[in-house]
Amino acid sequence: MGAASNELHRPSTGSRAFAALVCLAAWVVFALLLVELARRPFPWQFSRAWAPSLGLEFALRVDGLSALMLLLITGVGACVFTYAAGYLAHDPRRTRILAQLSLFLVAMVGCVSADNVLLLFLCWEATSLLSFLLVGTNYQDEDARKSAQQALFITGVGGLFLLAGLLLLAQLGGSHSLAVLLARGPELVSEPLFPYAFAALVIGCMTKSAQFPFHFWLPNAMAAPTPVSAYLHSATMVKLGVYLLARLHVGFGAWPGWALTLVPIGALTATWAMVLALRERDLKRILARSTVGALGTLFMLIGLPGEGAALATVAFLLAHALYKAPLFFVAGNVDHAVGTRIIDRLGGLRHALPFSAAAALLAGVSMAGVPLSFGYLAKDAIKAAKSGSDTLPWLLTVAQSNRVVAALSVAVAAVAAVRVFWKHPGVNEHCDAREGGAAMVLPPLALACAGIVFGLFPGLIEPLLVQAAGAMLPGGAGAQLTLGQGGSEVLAAATLALALGALAYFAWDPLHRLLERRLFDDRFALAGLYRAGLDGLPRLAAFCTRAVQHGRLPEYVALILALAIAPIAAAVWCADGVDLGPLPAPELAHAGAAALIAAGALSACFVTSRLLLLLASGLVGYGSAVLFLFSGAPDLAFTQFVVESVFVVVVASSLLAMRRVTHLRSVVEPRVRPLAAVLSLAFGAAIAALVLWVAAQPFDAATSEYFKSAALPQAHGRNVVNVVIVDFRGLDTLGESAVVLFSFLAALPLLQALRGARGRNAA
Amino acid sequence: MLALALALAVTCAAGAYLATSRDVLRAVIGLSLLGSAVNLVLLAAGRLGPSAPPILEEGRSAFGAVANPLPQALVLTAIVIGFALTCFALVLVLRLMQAARVDDTAQLRFAEPPAVDTVKPPEESDELAERTDGAAALRRRDEPC
Numbered sequence: 001m002g003a004a005s006n007e008l009h010r011p012s013t014g015s016r017a018f019a020a021l022v023c024l025a026a027w028v029v030f031a032l033l034l035v036e037l038a039r040r041p042f043p044w045q046f047s048r049a050w051a052p053s054l055g056l057e058f059a060l061r062v063d064g065l066s067a068l069m070l071l072l073i074t075g076v077g078a079c080v081f082t083y084a085a086g087y088l089a090h091d092p093r094r095t096r097i098l099a100q101l102s103l104f105l106v107a108m109v110g111c112v113s114a115d116n117v118l119l120l121f122l123c124w125e126a127t128s129l130l131s132f133l134l135v136g137t138n139y140q141d142e143d144a145r146k147s148a149q150q151a152l153f154i155t156g157v158g159g160l161f162l163l164a165g166l167l168l169l170a171q172l173g174g175s176h177s178l179a180v181l182l183a184r185g186p187e188l189v190s191e192p193l194f195p196y197a198f199a200a201l202v203i204g205c206m207t208k209s210a211q212f213p214f215h216f217w218l219p220n221a222m223a224a225p226t227p228v229s230a231y232l233h234s235a236t237m238v239k240l241g242v243y244l245l246a247r248l249h250v251g252f253g254a255w256p257g258w259a260l261t262l263v264p265i266g267a268l269t270a271t272w273a274m275v276l277a278l279r280e281r282d283l284k285r286i287l288a289r290s291t292v293g294a295l296g297t298l299f300m301l302i303g304l305p306g307e308g309a310a311l312a313t314v315a316f317l318l319a320h321a322l323y324k325a326p327l328f329f330v331a332g333n334v335d336h337a338v339g340t341r342i343i344d345r346l347g348g349l350r351h352a353l354p355f356s357a358a359a360a361l362l363a364g365v366s367m368a369g370v371p372l373s374f375g376y377l378a379k380d381a382i383k384a385a386k387s388g389s390d391t392l393p394w395l396l397t398v399a400q401s402n403r404v405v406a407a408l409s410v411a412v413a414a415v416a417a418v419r420v421f422w423k424h425p426g427v428n429e430h431c432d433a434r435e436g437g438a439a440m441v442l443p444p445l446a447l448a449c450a451g452i453v454f455g456l457f458p459g460l461i462e463p464l465l466v467q468a469a470g471a472m473l474p475g476g477a478g479a480q481l482t483l484g485q486g487g488s489e490v491l492a493a494a495t496l497a498l499a500l501g502a503l504a505y506f507a508w509d510p511l512h513r514l515l516e517r518r519l520f521d522d523r524f525a526l527a528g529l530y531r532a533g534l535d536g537l538p539r540l541a542a543f544c545t546r547a548v549q550h551g552r553l554p555e556y557v558a559l560i561l562a563l564a565i566a567p568i569a570a571a572v573w574c575a576d577g578v579d580l581g582p583l584p585a586p587e588l589a590h591a592g593a594a595a596l597i598a599a600g601a602l603s604a605c606f607v608t609s610r611l612l613l614l615l616a617s618g619l620v621g622y623g624s625a626v627l628f629l630f631s632g633a634p635d636l637a638f639t640q641f642v643v644e645s646v647f648v649v650v651v652a653s654s655l656l657a658m659r660r661v662t663h664l665r666s667v668v669e670p671r672v673r674p675l676a677a678v679l680s681l682a683f684g685a686a687i688a689a690l691v692l693w694v695a696a697q698p699f700d701a702a703t704s705e706y707f708k709s710a711a712l713p714q715a716h717g718r719n720v721v722n723v724v725i726v727d728f729r730g731l732d733t734l735g736e737s738a739v740v741l742f743s744f745l746a747a748l749p750l751l752q753a754l755r756g757a758r759g760r761n762a763a
Numbered sequence: 764m765l766a767l768a769l770a771l772a773v774t775c776a777a778g779a780y781l782a783t784s785r786d787v788l789r790a791v792i793g794l795s796l797l798g799s800a801v802n803l804v805l806l807a808a809g810r811l812g813p814s815a816p817p818i819l820e821e822g823r824s825a826f827g828a829v830a831n832p833l834p835q836a837l838v839l840t841a842i843v844i845g846f847a848l849t850c851f852a853l854v855l856v857l858r859l860m861q862a863a864r865v866d867d868t869a870q871l872r873f874a875e876p877p878a879v880d881t882v883k884p885p886e887e888s889d890e891l892a893e894r895t896d897g898a899a900a901l902r903r904r905d906e907p908c
Contacts, residue, residue, distance in 0.1 A: 590766050695768075699810055711819070725839060
């Protein structure tokens with residue numbers, strides 16, 4: 001990935017300075033955090049008014065759990081930045097990736113230290129967005145684009161669930177402060193709406209932490225450059241879901257639904273992910289599957305009741321970050337040196353990459369849970385958690401699935417650490433592979449060594465872990481927790497896991513071939529649904545567009561008519577017994593005008609000749625003019641007469657023009673179109689009913705009276721209609737005149753074209 | 764009012780019937796009829812009152828029983844605009860018929876050609892132009908002679 005553009009790009013001074021600055025800043029932040037940890041007791045609090053009118057504040061609160069996450073974010077972050085600076089040294093995108101990683105670090109710090117739920121949500125979404133950008137770093141590659149989109153969709157939709165859950169919780173608890181809400185936890189769980197809030201929160205956490213059935217996005221996110229995968233998709237971002245649930249544990253952990261939900265989800269995810277890991281050949285994807293497995297284990301541990309489970313959660317959280325990030329680094333080193341991550345083509349790299357091999361071995365030892373490593377202590381704590389709670393026997397049965405996970409973890413560790421570096425390759429094709437330099441070697445070594453050092457001297461990290469576990473437990477319980485409780489029983493279990501893992505390691509290739517052809521996960525789980533949905537969405541949009549915008553003019557008109565009829569018909573239907581008032585016999589003049597109009601309209605429908613059609617429509621106009629004349633509207637009558645007379649001229653010239661339209665293929669329509677007739681009659685009836693109903697309503701003449709009384713004194717005009725048009729509403733009239741003018745201007749070129757065509761025809 | 768309502772019913776129905784026609788010229792006339800009908804609806808909404816026009820005679824400063832001036836003011840401009848619209852539409856339709864040599868709206872589909880793909884919107888292509896003779900005719904017209 002990074003190796004592709006080697007030798008092509010020499011980093012500029014600015015780029016180098018930026019990389020150095022970012023790394024330095026990360027290390028300084030990490031060091032400052034360590035100093036603060038030693039100096040100040042928890043909780044650290046900070047609060048500023050943000051939007052007081054909404055009751056929002058920029059509130060941060062750091063306790064043991066947050067501090068552990070902060071330590072991971074900044075510590076692993078500093079290693080990742082250093083590693084990225086070396087890994088991407090010859091990559092023109094280095095500055096961009098480092099900038100995005102820095103932003104991501106800030107968002108993560110905000111996420112784990114936020115006390116305000118909305119601040120938490122904002123930072124949470126920021127991490128999703130930055131994950132999208134970082135996964136899509138190789139945006140020229142279609143797979144990378146699709147993976148980035150998938151990661152964004154899944155975590156983004158989950159983010160919406162999270163928002164709903166947080167807001168509902170805040171509504172129930174009457175506060176936006178997480179600490180206040182958790183303190184009220186025991187009251188909140190009895191609220192009828194609490195299960196919905198809980199479900200929304202869990203779904204949000206499940207998408208972020210890639211729990212079944214949302215597990216498929218994480219392996220695909222491996223399209224990101226390796227430093228990004230190491231940081232976002234193993235050590236930090238995907239742990240956000242775990243972090244939030246651990247944070248909520250203190251308030252809601254005692255609720256019966258808690259364990260009932262989380263333990264099965266976690267156990268299923270862990271087991272399934274480890275089985276799927278056997279199907280992969282790409283080293284990074286194998287590691288990603290095992291990351292999903294670890295996240296599932298963490299979900300399960302959070303779900304288990306008891307104080308030991310809290311300690312196991314935080315211990316395993318730390319252990320996983322300390323061994324998985326170095327393994328990713330090593331996978332990146334292998335990729336960088338050899339140009340492939342497919343394990344079939346790798347082997348015997350210990351001579352070419354001795355430091356990477358050492359780091360992989362140390363990390364692998366911790367991952368496998370070999371005694372004296374921190375991974376062993378975590379395993380020990382998990383064992384204690386499972387035996388410490390005897391309230392729900394079936395939960396423990398489910399939790400036994402952890403044995404399979406442990407064994408397969410050993411196999412994955414062996415593949416990443418032993419197979420790649422020690423197994424004899426079939427062909428010796430990697431003899432020119434070299435280590436990438438100190439920046440790429442030291443970070444994995446440092447993290448892997450930390451995993452061993454903490455295993456040898458658990459006292460170094462135990463106080464923080466106990467504080468973190470204490471933050472998950474109500475009432476400051478868990479102060480007496482210690483690591484390394486188990487005796488021979490744990491040792492026996494670890495040995496069993498190692499033996500089973502070794503078996504799985506040696507049977508890796510047959511197992512792979514067995515599972516490779518089973519595509520059930522891709523096709524039938526949510527992954528298939530996601531793909532179908534993504535394909536179906538544009539189809540649905542196209543279908544809707546086509547159903548509405550089909551290009552058939554008569555149907556457009558019909559739809560408009562139907563939509564005009566519907567509300568009138570509904571109103572008539574609902575109104576019972578509308579009093580239309582007395583309907584006096586019409587005056588003779590009105591009746592005559594009405595007859596003229598009706599005759600014109602009817603004949604327009606039935607004539608076939610174009611000339612008669614146009615003249616019949618003119619008859620409607622003349623009828624209207626007569627009606628205006630006898631309704632006290634002489635202005636209208638004269639205007640209508642003039643218009644209709646000019647219309648006759650237009651009609652005559654139109655027909656002359658049309659005579660020259662030769663070879664016209666006229667549409668053949670049936671004389672009577674029943675559907676259109678029914679619709680038209682309904683429309684006519686609706687309008688007539690509307691007019692009658694309006695006329696029966698009491699009349700408010702205020703506006704008319706105002707114009708009548710104001711015409712003479714204000715506008716010095718005696719014809720009220722004229723005064724309204726040219727004076728009171730003069731600006732409107734100007735606009736309307738402009739409409740007439742523009743329609744003439746628009747018709748002009750068309751007329752010229754008509755005439756030009758005529759001239760050409762004559763010639 | 765009853766006579767007016769009946770005339771309106773007939774005019775609206777006739778206008779709607781013509782507007783749903785596939786013959787583009789009839790559709791235009793249908794719209795024009797609907798425009799006339801709307802003018803009458805406006806007038807009716809202001810009530811058919813006294814038949815004296817709202818014009819103040821010389822020497823008088825107050826009105827007796829006169830017709831409602833408000834709908835008249837509205838309708839007056841509507842008449843002119845409706846006329847301009849009808850004339851423009853007529854010229855447009857004539858030009859269209861002259862160019863495409865067809866007056867069937869089902870074949871005048873330059874703006875919204877029939878779909879060729881299940882998802883993608885249709886593009887103007889030569890193949891499409893062949894199928895809609897109108898577009899080909901338009902193209903022929905634009906060539907210099």
